[in-house]
Amino acid sequence: MIADSDRGARYTPAVPILAVIARRWCVAVLGLALVGCAAKPLAQPSWPAPSDPMKLSRDAGFEPTDREYLTTHTHAHLDVFVDGQRVQVPGGIGIDVAAPKGIEATKTPDGSGMDYQVSVCDAPCLSELHTHTPDGLVHTESSKIDVEPHTLGQFFIEWGLRLDDSCVGEYCKPDTSVDVYLDGKKHEGNPAEIKLAPHVEVAIVIGRPPAFIPDSWSFLPGQ
Numbered sequence: 001m002i003a004d005s006d007r008g009a010r011y012t013p014a015v016p017i018l019a020v021i022a023r024r025w026c027v028a029v030l031g032l033a034l035v036g037c038a039a040k041p042l043a044q045p046s047w048p049a050p051s052d053p054m055k056l057s058r059d060a061g062f063e064p065t066d067r068e069y070l071t072t073h074t075h076a077h078l079d080v081f082v083d084g085q086r087v088q089v090p091g092g093i094g095i096d097v098a099a100p101k102g103i104e105a106t107k108t109p110d111g112s113g114m115d116y117q118v119s120v121c122d123a124p125c126l127s128e129l130h131t132h133t134p135d136g137l138v139h140t141e142s143s144k145i146d147v148e149p150h151t152l153g154q155f156f157i158e159w160g161l162r163l164d165d166s167c168v169g170e171y172c173k174p175d176t177s178v179d180v181y182l183d184g185k186k187h188e189g190n191p192a193e194i195k196l197a198p199h200v201e202v203a204i205v206i207g208r209p210p211a212f213i214p215d216s217w218s219f220l221p222g223q
């Protein structure tokens with residue numbers, strides 16, 4: 001009898017127990033959902049300068065040269081952030097850094113990357129659109145006069161990374177937020193079409209934004 005009443009005490013309120021279990025389950029599910037919503041940290045990318053720069057330069061529509069021509073010489077600046085952390089735009093994009101002659105490579109003073117300068121190579125080693133240093137400065141240098149600004153899409157072809165309405169590299173909407181800013185203002189539309197006009201500042205913000213979104217870059221005199 002004792003066992004029965006004991007059993008009854010335990011099992012009679014079947015519905016309330018189920019309700020409690022259901023509530024707990026819901027709380028657990030809600031908790032998991034909240035954890036899911038609370039922006040899982042993104043893996044930081046590995047985006048070095050690619051190993052086939054002259055092929056990529058041609059893919060981007062350029063005809064590489066064996067030296068720098070400065071008839072047109074303009075600069076734009078690119079910042080990339082993933083979860084608020086700056087991603088390095090490497091030096092050597094659009095430069096055949098493995099060329100046997102004509103490339104001077106030095107480590108940056110802070111040791112964070114490489115600086116590549118070009119004199120005269122034996123074969124085409126330089127794209128019109130390139131980076132020398134790992135600070136986001138993007139150079140347009142051409143033998144032609146008044147060259148129209150190249151596009152961010154061409155630069156990303158040279159970098160070997162996807163760039164379109166949905167994705168920057170491996171980061172794609174809607175799974176990951178991807179925003180692009182032009183001189184500090186949010187840019188709508190395909191970022192590949194952004195023109196790298198003189199002194200333009202492009203900021204690509206993937207995932208959690210940085211504390212400050214740059215709206216300009218301190219170009220040196222003559223840059």
Ligand SMILES: [Zn+2]
Pocket residue numbers: 068130132139141
């Ligand atoms: Zn240059």
Ligand SMILES: [Zn+2]
Pocket residue numbers: 073074075139140141
């Ligand atoms: Zn330059």
